[in-house]
Amino acid sequence: MLTEGELRALVVLHGEQTVSGLATELDRSLSYTSELVERLETTGLVETRRDGKTKRVRPSDAKALELLADITQTHSHIEWPELVSGATLRVLYYLDTPRAATDLARRADVHRSTVHRALDPLKHRGIVYQTEDDAYALNEGFERLSTLARELAHHDHRQTVERYTDTYTIRWESLDEFLVQTADDITAEDFVPTGPEQFQAYDLPLLARDRRYYLYSETTRDLSPETLCCHMLVIDAGARVQSYCLLLLSHVDVDRDELRSQAVTYDVDDLVDDLCTYLDTSGEQRTSRLPEWEDFQELAAEYEVTV
Structure with a gap:
């Protein structure tokens, strides 16, 4: 930032x-x-x-600069560079909704004391307030600060991927990571391959299309099956992909707590809950995008997966 x-x-x-x-x-x-x-x-x-x-x-023509100009011109009496640089922008990224200091610290990957130190000056100026349950929130008229932080991160992600390809789609992003779809091979260290091709690592040879998928991360090098499942649901939440995820969850010893934690991170927790309920009830409780249990058994038999 x-x-x-x-x-x-x-x-x-x-x-x-x-x-x-x-x-x-x-x-x-x-x-x-x-x-x-x-x-x-x-x-x-x-x-x-x-x-x-x-x-x-x-x-440049970056959208983040339009937002910055709008904010600083609307509230020209506020010394914005002093208030919202560095760690404060990291925290503001996740202040799109009221959040407790502990939650903000975890999401922004900073210490809890850093959250208070970053937001207290904003609180004193009436930009941020604390709710009755002690969560931080942006006051009306200042919600664009979180949008600004997100646009700055999005701009940075685009700059990062454009070093390697001109044709891409960012499917999901957080402050420090993003999931990108492209037709090109990216071999840079921080781009971790994900998507259908990675099912082969679990003896599930899915038919991959020409599209390639990568998780950009400076810390992650190997994908867990829990993370791969969530990536697949981000890429495509259709019936076919959900069936593949069911195969993976049936074939691999998955940590359900970790799976749900990853699902929250990637905002696919409702879909993951549906998959888990489907498997736990042998298909008795299923959504319209999940197969009949007999159909899933046939698919599992094709891939030699026991259900």
Whole structure:
């Protein structure tokens, strides 16, 4: 997420101007401002061009910058760079709905004290309040701060994947990870293959299409069956994919608690609950997208899966 200096530069950057002019507005040295501009150019938030010996800089067309400009112009009396940079943006990403400090800390991967330290200044200015059950929430008129944090993360994810392919669809994303669909092979370390092809690791050779799926993560290297099941449901929640997930859950020793935890993360908890209920009741309780039990038994027999 953006530092206070980077955010301040974006706030004062209106149209195209010289880097030296930007340094004057920021009241910082030319070398410091040049470094800021280089970092922001790497993120795709600004663009630069040479005009003789002069370097000019302008905002890119990133949607996040439109939101930032709107917020800062609407509430011009607030010193936004000081309030919402760094860890605060991480916390705001998950403040799209009222959340307790513990929940925010877990989701944003920061310490609980960091959540309080980040949000207390916003609370003192009436931007954030605490509910009766002690959850943090954004006051009316400031909900766009969470949208801004999400747009900044989305922009960063797009910049990341566009280093390797021009044709892609982001199917799911969180603050630090995203699930992407593409027709291209991506061999970079942080792109972990997922989707139908990965069922082969569990002796379930599914017919994969030309599309490829990857989880971008700086920490995950091997996918658990619980995570793979959730990825499949994110990719396609249709009847065919749900049947494949039933095969996986029947064939592999799955940790149900971990499965439900992953399902909440990927927002497919209702679908996972339906799958588990279906298997626990031998198909007596099923949704319209799940097969008749006899049909599923036939499919399982084809893949030599015991149900």
